[in-house]
Amino acid sequence: MLKVLLSRLGQAALVMLVVSAVSFVMFRYVGDPVATMSRENASVEEKAELRRSLGLDQPLVVQYGRFLGRTLRGDLGISYRNQRPVTELIAERLPATLELVIVATILSLALGIPLGVLCALKPNGIAARLVQALSLIGISTPTFVTGIVLILVFAVSLGWLPSFGRGQVVDLGWWSTGFLTISGLKSLLLPGITLALYQLTLIMRLVRAEMIDVLSSDYIRFAKARGLPTRYIHFRLALRNALMPVITVTGLQIGSLIAFAIVTETVFQWPGMGLLFIQAVSFVDIPVMAAYLLFVGLLFVLINTVVDILYAVVDPRLRARSA
Amino acid sequence: MNVQSTPVLAIDSLRVEYPLANGSVFTAVENASLIIRPGEIHALVGESGAGKTTIGNTVMGLLEKPGRIAAGSIHIDGKRFDPARGSAEGIVLGRDVGAVFQDPMTSLNPLFTIESQLTEAMRFHLRLDKAAARARALELLESVGIPEPKRRLKAYPHQLSGGQRQRVVIAAALSCNPKLVVADEPTTALDVSVQAQILKLLRDLADGRGIGILLVTHNMGVVAQIADRVTIMHRGKVVETGTTEEVLRRPKASYAKALIGAVPRIDQRLDRFPVLGDEGKGRAERARAELRAKAERSNVAAEEAPILSVENLCVDYTTSGWLPGSKGHRFRAVDGVSFSVRSGEVFGLVGESGCGKTTIANVVSGLVRPTAGRVLYRGQSIAGGGASRRVGPLRQAIQMIFQDPYSSLNSRMRIGSILSEPILFYRLASTRAEAENDVARLIEAVGLEAEAAERFPHAFSGGQRQRLSIARALGARPKLIVCDEPTSSLDVSVQAQILNLLKDLRDATGLTLLLISHDLAVVRQMCDRVAVMRQGQLLEQADSETLFDAPQHAYTKELLSLVPTLDRIRGETKAA
Known part of the structure; x- marks a missing residue:
């Protein structure tokens, strides 16, 4: 029973890893959040600044690593829209x-x-x-x-x-x-x-x-x-x-x-x-x-x-x- | 036996009908009469569809709708059975009439403990409280010979063996002191040694408690061993009735004679089984000749003996343990078995359930991997040490026939597609038309009409389906066919036909058969050589005549002595 339980949990962890990767990669290509968040007449510098503060200027793998690390600590990031922690929203x-x-x-x-x-x-x-x-x-x-x-x-x-x-x-x-x-x-x-x-x-x-x-x-x-x-x-x-x-x-x-x-x-x-x-x-x-x-x-x-x-x-x- | 006492069951000119959808009526039982007195075992014998189970169900009030009693009467313990109520006045099903069903594996509910299933009837019928019912359940389990009854009460059905489950079923049937027990094929699903114990138990119940038993069965050996009286049924009608000795020794009706003749004999070997009615012989023979011609054309490998050798075969089944990586419980199903099968012979593998014979069949067919040892086909390793992956010709050479003809044919495929599958897969026909032609020959070779190809499996009876399974195995033009209990789910007369068919095909196409069976009489009739297995080990192997006439191993002797045969008839002066 214990063995079954442990193997189940192992499988569960694996599934979650895949889900996290998929969700991360998928939404990376949904659209540019900076374009939606910034004012219409925002300058290139302002946009770059926003991009940097959101961590979007880093390579994909780094972004995923950070995402995973934060997720494990229970920090799911800040909602772009409400500017509140996602954990709190959920x-x-x-x-x-x-x-x-x-x-x-x-x-x-x-x-x-x-x-x-x-x-x-x-x-x-x-x-x-x-x-x-x-x-x-x-x-x-x-x-x-x-x-x-x-x-x-x-x-x-x-x-x-x-x-x-x-x-x-x-x-x-x-x-x-x-x-x-x-x-x-x-x-x-x-x-x-x-x-x-x-x-x-x-x-x-x-x-x-x-x-x-x-x-x-x-x-x-x-x-x-x-x-x-x-x-x-x-x-x-x-x-x-x-x-x-x-x-x-x-x-x-x-x-x-x-x-x-x-x-x-x-x-x-x-x-x-x-x-x-x-x-x-x-x-x-x-x-x-x-x-x-x-x-x-x-x-x-x-x-x-x-x-x-x-x-x-x-x-x-x-x-x-x-x- | 007290002749004056009220019969526990008296059936008089009973007719049971099933109205059909088209307005006509199917008569399942016609003009059947029988009387059972206290302490008497009355066997009701016949093939499937003879109406014997219908009588059993009617007596128990379990006749399925829209079946109905159209004429005649049933009296249970002198009280008339009322068809409208489904029981007799003052007779309570389960209290006064007990039931024992065929398959102990399915007649107990897997989700409830033995205790709950044993005590519930007592609590409803006898109004016993929990403790009293439990005490009585313990007594019952003891009286039917279950070891450690206290522990067994808490067990679930799957934790008991088949024989133990049937004992529990019998205990449940006895729990409210019935006057009559209806036992429908109570030992058909059991091994010979367990069967012998259960039959003795039933006989003791009749003698010791004066219970009348209606024993529905198709096994003549069982009848000979424990029944006082026999009624033989055929197509809903009683064809013969009398004491066991009269009916089995001096049958008068021709059907009764034929049925008794079809029982495989264990005491001597016959060339063929006597069968009821003949098949379309000429056509079948022509088809077989054609098959043989084809088989020879494709047969280029030189004949060399042995065709199959099994060397030191071991198979373990392991269950997983509690912790990851731990080995858990290991069960050795086959333990160091060696034997070889010569080309063209019928080799029999016998033993009781769980002895490992089916595991060997599965290893030979490539369905199970051996733990140690190996299997050679014409000197080439096909399983175990040094075996390469089985490819076309090797797979094709070894085919299998399964026990249950109902589940071994895909019910959603037409017979034509089922039979042409191996032909097309092994590219034995160059065109689809040729394949269809081959399928027609195969169907004729097993004694059916070529039109069968158009139909689905459900249109065929068990025996016909088994013929089709054989045709499918033949379709691949095999050299060796592994037959795993090919006739154990069939009627005696159908069994005789199938066994004759296998013999004929062997003679016609030079096949080698590995026959796996628990039925010693069948093995004697079919096999050239026999090996006896117990608990994964091979105890003895010999020419079948030698083995049956002079068994060497004590276990073989015991097995042979336990088989109920027509030689030992109850009530006959014990000569032998």
Whole structure:
């Protein structure tokens, strides 16, 4: 187990090194930040001075080395646009995105699993057919369309929920949360649903397929032959087997939820990391973009590692194999 | 046996039907009757599709929709089975009727402990609390002969061997004191020695606890060994029923005679297996002659013996340890095995599961690298010390036939593409048309119609698929075919056909076969020479007649004595 863990961490470090190199090199060629930052009528000397103060006059390798060294110390540079430390910016935006992702994940699991089970147990029932048909829509509609439609219905026509922003937030130390106020919770609802929809259909379909598989397995037949109650067989025995792959997929999807929150955050003007990134892109704010990429990469790697470990905890067969 | 007591199971003129999509009805079981009294083991025998499992499932109330009982009645312990409820009044499935399934590897849930799976039925049916159920589970495990039952309770299924798992399954079936146990092929997936133990256990349960057992099986040897009565089924109908001795010694129905005749005999070698029904012979023979002609044209290498020699072969499997760089647990699967196979012979490798015979097959086929030792093909090293990477002709010369015909053919490819793959890969045909022609010959050579090329694997039965696997192996024009348990997932009569086919092909094309099997009777019928393996070591090798008539090693003797055969029939006066 320890060996597996260590090799995982080694791989993670390697992946992060590659991600950092890619993010650094890629954004080196996105555009010239000096041109965007300086006044239109700035003199050549002024521009050169700015370039030097940003460290952009050094060779590429030196710049990367410095970038890496600073990154390891937790210093991700100064945003060209806001002239504030990037770490600070991200820390400020992180809670918004994470809360959104948490809500979306909980929504997709809380609805996706029961719906998937329903579709597997009564595959020909009206409810199951309806859910199946709707899930097709859910899986094929782009996030921004869902978001706009939801805003149109619930914010513009009905006026029940706010269409943008986080509402009132409460600061708990450096973490600002929307979970503690009514307006904060209301604001979470629409973007949360928007972000969760694709997830939800994915999990539903996965649970359905797995459950159907498991229900036709020998050990479930054997459970039936022992006369165990149907509910017990379905929900205590079969569901546990069916949820195995859901762990992996949910883990992977949390990563992509964070990454793809960009679209949802833009639609709902959600002050999270996605919005920060989009603003950075339009302003060629290289340190912010690089930091965002690094951060998302780090999250993916971390989550994957956690999923691997979790898998071993749930499945006794894997525990034995790695021990 | 008390003849007056209420039968635990009485089936009277049962008919089970499956309505089909086109409105017609498929009758899976027709007019079947049988009676099981307490303490009696009643064997239900037949080939796949005979309806024997359908009867078992119906009795357990596990008949899959849209199957239904169309006529007749079932009484369990004197109480009438109600098709609408799926059980009889006052009879609880799992409490009064226990079930034992075929494959102990899959009938236990991998995510739950043995304790949880053993005790749950008791807690629901007998209302026992956790501690009482646990105590009883311990007793049960002891009574089915599991060592260290306390430790086993906490174990997960994958930590037990196949035989132990089947014991756990039997313990679970017994947990609520059933009157009737339905055992569907309970030993088919097990080794002979484990099979012998499980059969003895079942017999003891019937004798000691007076449980009636419905034993669904296709193995005549098993029937002979433990059943009191036998019912033979064919295509949903009962063709013969009676005491084991009557039915096996003096079968009346022609199907029963043929089925009993198809059982491979371990006591003497026959030229061919008696088979049920004949194949399109002439066409197959012509196709084989053509294959032979082609094989000879491409065969330029001089014949020299031996074709294959395995020298001091060792294979280790290692698991990784806790710390990086640490070696972890090492398991020696094959330990210093040497043997050689002469050109044109059938060489058998026998042993129980885990003895390393499949590992050897994989090394010979190039799927596993040896840890030490080497394998020579016509004097050229193909695995281990000094082996170069296997290139075209060497790969082509050695082909393999796998055990499971369902998973060894790609279900998304047409038979034509599957069979032409080796032909095109080894450039054995210059044009696509010629390849197609070759494929047609191959299909005919294994006794099927050339039109099969157009279809997908799912359109074929297990036996037909195995024929196609053989055709695929032949497509590469090999010199040696490694057959890993080629018939162990097939019915007896189909097994007889496949084995005859392999024999015929060997005679027709001069192939050499390395046959790996756990079925000693099959080995006796097929092989010229045999090697016996146990725990990675080769214990004995000899001409197959010598080995079977005068085994030298104690283990070989034991194995031979454990095989259930038709010579020792229960209830018969013990003459031999």
